[in-house]
Amino acid sequence: MSDSHGAYFIPEPSRWPIVGSVALFISFIGGGIMLNGSGFGTFILGLGIGAVIYMFCGWFSDVIRESRGGNYNKQVDISFRWGMSWFIFSEVMFFAAFFGALFYARVFSVPWLGGEGAKLATHMFLWPDFESVWPLLTTPDMSMEGIESKFTAIKEIIPAWGIPALNTAILLTSGATVTFAHWALKKNNRAGLCWWLAATVALGLIFVVFQAYEYVHAYKDLDLTLNSGIYGSTFFMLTGFHGFHVTMGATMLLVILGRSMAGHFSANDHFAFEGVAWYWHFVDVVWLGLFVFVYWI
Amino acid sequence: MSEAVIHDHDSHDDHHDHKPTGIGRWLFSTNHKDIGTMYLVFALIMFFIGGAMAMVIRLELFQPGMQYVDPQFFNSMTTVHALVMIFGALMPAGVGLANWMIPIMIGAPDMAMPRMNNMSFWILPFAFTLLLSTFFMAGGAPAGGWTMYPPLVLQLDHGFPFLIFAVHFLGISSIMGAINIIATVFNMRAPGMTFMRLPLFVWTWIITAFLLIASMPVLAGAVTMLLTDKYFGTAFFNAAGGGDPVMFQHVFWFFGHPEVYILVLPSFGVISQIIPTFSRKPLFGYASMVYATASIAFLSFFVWAHHMFTVGMPLTGELFFMYATMSIAVPTGVKIFNWMATMWKGAMTFETPMLFAIGVLFMFSIGGFSGLMMGITPVDFQYHDTYFIVAHFHYVIVPGIIFGIIGGVYFWLPKWTGHMYDETLGKWHFWLSTISVNILFFPMHFVGLAGMPRRIPDYNVQFTDWNQIISLGGFAFGLSQLIFVWVIIKCVRGGEKATDQVWEGAHGLEWTLPSPPPFHSFTTPPQVTDATAHS
Ligand SMILES: [Cu+2]
Numbered sequence: 086m087s088d089s090h091g092a093y094f095i096p097e098p099s100r101w102p103i104v105g106s107v108a109l110f111i112s113f114i115g116g117g118i119m120l121n122g123s124g125f126g127t128f129i130l131g132l133g134i135g136a137v138i139y140m141f142c143g144w145f146s147d148v149i150r151e152s153r154g155g156n157y158n159k160q161v162d163i164s165f166r167w168g169m170s171w172f173i174f175s176e177v178m179f180f181a182a183f184f185g186a187l188f189y190a191r192v193f194s195v196p197w198l199g200g201e202g203a204k205l206a207t208h209m210f211l212w213p214d215f216e217s218v219w220p221l222l223t224t225p226d227m228s229m230e231g232i233e234s235k236f237t238a239i240k241e242i243i244p245a246w247g248i249p250a251l252n253t254a255i256l257l258t259s260g261a262t263v264t265f266a267h268w269a270l271k272k273n274n275r276a277g278l279c280w281w282l283a284a285t286v287a288l289g290l291i292f293v294v295f296q297a298y299e300y301v302h303a304y305k306d307l308d309l310t311l312n313s314g315i316y317g318s319t320f321f322m323l324t325g326f327h328g329f330h331v332t333m334g335a336t337m338l339l340v341i342l343g344r345s346m347a348g349h350f351s352a353n354d355h356f357a358f359e360g361v362a363w364y365w366h367f368v369d370v371v372w373l374g375l376f377v378f379v380y381w382i
Numbered sequence: 383m384s385e386a387v388i389h390d391h392d393s394h395d396d397h398h399d400h401k402p403t404g405i406g407r408w409l410f411s412t413n414h415k416d417i418g419t420m421y422l423v424f425a426l427i428m429f430f431i432g433g434a435m436a437m438v439i440r441l442e443l444f445q446p447g448m449q450y451v452d453p454q455f456f457n458s459m460t461t462v463h464a465l466v467m468i469f470g471a472l473m474p475a476g477v478g479l480a481n482w483m484i485p486i487m488i489g490a491p492d493m494a495m496p497r498m499n500n501m502s503f504w505i506l507p508f509a510f511t512l513l514l515s516t517f518f519m520a521g522g523a524p525a526g527g528w529t530m531y532p533p534l535v536l537q538l539d540h541g542f543p544f545l546i547f548a549v550h551f552l553g554i555s556s557i558m559g560a561i562n563i564i565a566t567v568f569n570m571r572a573p574g575m576t577f578m579r580l581p582l583f584v585w586t587w588i589i590t591a592f593l594l595i596a597s598m599p600v601l602a603g604a605v606t607m608l609l610t611d612k613y614f615g616t617a618f619f620n621a622a623g624g625g626d627p628v629m630f631q632h633v634f635w636f637f638g639h640p641e642v643y644i645l646v647l648p649s650f651g652v653i654s655q656i657i658p659t660f661s662r663k664p665l666f667g668y669a670s671m672v673y674a675t676a677s678i679a680f681l682s683f684f685v686w687a688h689h690m691f692t693v694g695m696p697l698t699g700e701l702f703f704m705y706a707t708m709s710i711a712v713p714t715g716v717k718i719f720n721w722m723a724t725m726w727k728g729a730m731t732f733e734t735p736m737l738f739a740i741g742v743l744f745m746f747s748i749g750g751f752s753g754l755m756m757g758i759t760p761v762d763f764q765y766h767d768t769y770f771i772v773a774h775f776h777y778v779i780v781p782g783i784i785f786g787i788i789g790g791v792y793f794w795l796p797k798w799t800g801h802m803y804d805e806t807l808g809k810w811h812f813w814l815s816t817i818s819v820n821i822l823f824f825p826m827h828f829v830g831l832a833g834m835p836r837r838i839p840d841y842n843v844q845f846t847d848w849n850q851i852i853s854l855g856g857f858a859f860g861l862s863q864l865i866f867v868w869v870i871i872k873c874v875r876g877g878e879k880a881t882d883q884v885w886e887g888a889h890g891l892e893w894t895l896p897s898p899p900p901f902h903s904f905t906t907p908p909q910v911t912d913a914t915a916h917s
Contacts, residue, residue: 093490093491093492093905093907095412095491095492095496095902096412096496096497097412098402098406098407098410098411098412099410099412099497099500100409100410101497101501102410102497102498102500102501102504103409103410103500103501103504105501106501106504106505106508107508109505109508109551109554110508110511110512110551113512113544113547113548113550113551114512116543116547117512117543117544117547120542120543120609120613121540121543144497160569160570163568163569164494164495164565164566164569164570167494167561167564167565167568167569168494168495168498168561168562168565171560171561171564171565171595172557172561174595174596175557175561175595175596175598175599176599178595178596178597178598178599178600179599179600179602179603180603181599181600181603182599182600182602182603182604182606182607182633182636183603183607185600185603185632185633185636186603186607186618186629186633189626189629189632190618190624190625190626190629193626193629194621194624194625194626194628194629195624197626198621198624202696203696203697204694207621211621221624224617224622224623224624225621225622225623225624226622226623234622235615235622235623236615236617236622236623310615311610311614311615311616312614312615312616314617314623314624314625315617315618315623315624315625316624317616317617318607318610318616318617318618318623318625319618321616322606322607322610322616
């Protein structure tokens with residue numbers, strides 16, 4: 086159908102965008118009702134999330150069908166590339182907000198509460214006995230006699246050179262395996278592609294399992310929880326959102342593995358693979374930041 | 383439905399596209415013009431909802447003492463007025479213009495990702511249902527100010543998660559819309575449409591899209607921390623746990639200041655199209671306009687704490703943010719002078735779009751100057767949280783941004799509908815709006831300097847006279863906007879047939895298409911040369 090003037094691809098009207106909007110709407114309503122203390126909300130939230138998953142499956146199977154049907158030309162491919170890159174950039178900025186919170190707490194708010202810099206008066210008026218340390222095991226309001234803190238004191242933090250270091254090695258290795266998969270794909274070596282992808286997914290899952298184990302350990306043995314002041318807050322929000330992204334990335338890799346086994350990709354046409362690989366590298370890089378700033382220093 | 387087609391130049395004639403029909407045309411749309419129309423209509427509806435809230439505010443402030451509403455509801459009005467106007471009226475209006483015009487201006491058939499485009503729109507009505515439903519919940523609607531500062535915002539009762547989720551939802555919409563615009567401009571330009579030949583409206587939108595992608599996720603992060611602070615025991619904004627309520631303000635305004643430019647740059651883009659057209663001269667200093675816009679956007683990430691001079695920062699912080707803020711006046715000045723130089727010795731005519739564009743030029747500058755005043759830290763200590771700041775940002779937003787958008791609507795309405803609008807009514811709309819908007823906002827400078835605080839339902843009797851004048855200006859401005867609706871309805875329904883070029887001085891691809899353009903804009907990429915390019 087294309088000719089020397091070039092051809093444009095415009096998808097036909099689709100119901101997935103409105104399904105997606107409604108699905109998210111239901112999820113948010115459910116989440117809101119749930120947070121307001123009604124169990125009924127949890128049910129609606131579940132329904133909404135189910136609908137979101139349904140939308141993703143439907144939308145992406147359309148896209149895959151179009152791609153398999155040969156409807157996508159070079160221009161669509163490039164549009165997807167721009168789209169994925171900027172999506173990843175927006176994710177980077179989302180993490181930046183939480184890293185910002187971590188740095189602010191470590192560089193400003195905790196030292197200020199301990200009386201450093203220009204905020205001596207705050208220290209003297211609020212919690213004169215509070216000492217600034219990092220990791221912050223006990224919160225400022227615990228430094229006052231006779232006042233019950235709304236937070237829990239941390240017994241011990243998770244040292245960097247245990248599971249976190251192991252997880253770093255696992256994720257870095259998975260970054261390498263996904264690259265080997267890409268090399269295999271570029272040589273049209275489907276078996277190599279599938280095996281290296283499977284290895285990547287497996288490493289991702291091991292990472293998540295280790296992380297889950299670490300969380301249980303933190304809650305049960307170390308009293309390190311979301312509720313243990315700014316250390317627990319930044320620790321769990323950063324690692325938690327990262328863990329969620331690893332899970333999403335592993336799911337995406339799994340889909341790509343299925344498509345690879347079905348022979349969807351060729352040496353010069355495999356944007357879906359590359360997009361997911363980019364995402365996986367992004368998750369990897371975020372982890373390095375976490376390892377250094379949350380666990381290590 | 384999910385079947386895809388390839389459109390090439392011989393798949394159908396210009397005037398004979400197979401348009402989907404019925405409600406499905408709108409619900410399932412993958413057409414940039416239909417989606418643009420939905421964005422614009424939605425923005426107009428939200429403009430009147432937010433406007434109605436402003437009318438309640440002005441009614442209550444007509445006299446000192448409490449008359450019509452209780453303080454809690456008054457505070458909900460100021461809070462939700464802002465949220466509705468920013469996220470419901472201004473941003474969607476800008477995206478609506480972008481949707482309609484960018485593909486036409488760059489010679490593309492549609493946006494790069496039409497389905498995602500549809501989702502960016504359809505999120506909006508649902509997100510605002512979430513937000514506005516809080517009025518009917520225990521504890522009422524958000525009332526702690528649109529900036530959602532903790533700990534005040536955490537006192538919101540059942541509406542709280544819905545406020546947060548509405549912000550998340552709107553963020554998803556904005557990010558998808560922005561990604562789409564970048565992909566479209568980077569990848570869908572017609573042959574010969576180089577970056578430095580892009581119409582300035584397209585340039586301002588690429589830069590806006592970048593700002594959106596960089597700042598909306600930060601807002602999402604900030605409100606997520608509010609959510610976990612309230613429900614999951616985190617201590618981000620609680621000093622008792624080692625956090626800091628001021629930290630929220632830093633994270634919020636890291637989003638909030640670029641947001642200002644997200645709102646204003648599309649308006650700058652619009653008037654950069656209008657002024658050359660009615661001056662019958664190319665835009666003066668095209669390249670410097672591009673660079674100035676880019677520098678404004680870049681600098682906007684380093685000035686956020688000018689919103690927080692009085693909350694307490696180290697002295698170096700106060701100084702840094704003061705100087706950084708001042709520096710934005712340089713590229714902004716470049717733009718203002720370029721627009722004036724474009725008009726210099728031009729063969730000017732003053733149709734309604736041009737009047738609105740000139741209105742932007744003058745009155746945005748007033749807002750810009752008061753902004754410079756407040757950028758000076760010691761001076762800001764006096765003005766902070768008074769009606770002076772209310773005057774400042776409303777000058778920027780109403781005659782600076784809304785006038786730009788309205789001017790754009792008048793400018794492109796003949797292209798969209800195929801009919802000329804009623805010029806007499808348009809002029810009435812302009813003059814009534816301009817006079818009333820100044821009666822509405824100019825005296826706010828006086829009461830602000832005299833010390834009247836913002837977000838307060840009652841005030842000292844000494845402020846009564848000015849407040850009554852302000853309120854009258856407000857009511858007049860609100861009523862004047864009904865003319866706008868009437869002009870649009872009239873124009874959609876009929877009127878003098880518009881030519882392809884519509885305006886004598888108009889240049890660019892959008893004016894080569896028929897009015898109204900075919901359902902799929904350019905099914906064959908046009909070849910662009912210097913002669914056919916916009917500037
Ligand atoms: Cu600002």
